[in-house]
Amino acid sequence: MRKTTIGEKIDGFIAYKRSLGYVYDTAERYLKHYQRHMEERYPHLDLPDKESTDCFLDQYKGQAGGLYNAMAPLREFSRYLFRLGYMNPYLIPPKQMPKLHPEAPYFFSEDELSLFFRKCDSYYAENPGPRMRGIIMPALFRVLYCCGLRPKEARMLPYGNVNLAGKYIDILQSKGPKSRRIFISDELVSYLMLYDSQVSAMLPEREYFFPADIDKPYSVQALCYNFGLIWKKAFPEWSGKMPRIYDLRHHFAWAAINRWAREGTDVNAMLPYLMRYMGHNCIKHTLYYFRFVPDFYADYKQLSCRLNDRIPEVSDE
Incomplete structure (x- = not known):
């Protein structure tokens, strides 16, 4: 009987996690990095061992967030292999998991937020940019502000999950197999109706509510760039800590x-x-x-x- 390769085992594990309702995009990216590492440097192995795993994790030393994101799915992968009956796949000891210290948030004042949104509207009116950026970014930032969504939830929001007539947005399978329906204010509904009519005239078959293209969402890098761009325009002499969009x-x-x-x-x-x-x-x-x-x-x-x-x-x- 042919042995399954490390890549086949990883694919099976990712499929298993998604069958449980997990999105698993970030974990998949790190597991695929691990797969390439194993295929290039340890092609004779079909199970994780300590040497190959430590060698892979060395590239993330000094990056607490990256190291954690690499370790967490690898630990889950080894547990999965144990449950399938494989003997002795290497399990990273829990004490090796880095302690994460989240960055303290920036506290916006209402005056700062008012100036930010005024500058956001005026800047994009004068510099609309490609692919309706001048329409999309002000709307996306307002949804983040009004609804407290995670940035990924907003930028990846499917068009069909927004019901403006019913005044609600469905957030499906976000951060694990959890879904929720959030109701939005009349003021935000009116704003998004106008936004939707403008974008739908250009992209009537779009997949995402805030599209970078007909079937593509904005990347996290694009979102952070545009947020930082408007903040610097609103506060050109800013010298303190730069706020993040997650704030x-x-x-x-x-x-x-x-x-x-x-x-x-x-x-x-x-x-x-x-x-x-x-x-x-x-x-x-x-x-x-x-x-x-x-x-x-x-x-x-x-x-x-x-x-x-x-x-x-x-x-x-």
Whole structure:
């Protein structure tokens, strides 16, 4: 009986993960890098071993994010091989997994966001660029801001998943086999209807709601480039930390929580709704996005003063 190659095993594993509902695009990219590494340097092996795996991971030293993204699917791949009955495929020890320290988000002020969107509209009106970029980017940035989507969820959003008549967007199989329906405001619906009519006139059969072409979405690099471009246009003398496009998602979360606190709404009662809207599977993941920012200090002080009379004075004796 012919032995299956490492490439065939990897293909089977990716197919298995996708059968469970996982998108698995990033993991597939790293596994295919690993496959090429094995075929070029260890063609005699049909299972991972320590030497070949360590050699592959050496190229990611000093890159915590890249090393983690390479290790995680390789560990899952070895577990998969164990379950199929293969003997002793090398399993990367969990203690070798790098600790990730997410970059602190930038906290936008409302004035900064207002100026950003004004510059976004004016710049693209004067410099529309290729493939309707001048129409698409302002709309895409507004959806990220208004809905707190992950950048990938917005740029990869299929056209058929946006129902403007029903005032909702379906996010399917994002970050694992999780899907959700998010409802959007009347103001955003009106804006997107005008946007849709303009883009549909040019690309009536487009696959994506924010298309780079009829069947292609914008890349993450293009999205980040355009966001940075507009930020620098809005703030030409900027010398501080450059915001990231993902910081719009952070802003959506803490702005919602801060608004509820100011309005006297029970934040604990609202958190499950925010968790579901943002596509999290537990509240602690939602709270990760929440920060007390300078704009909220005055409101927080006022709210905390309401509790002063519940704490008795302590005598000096």
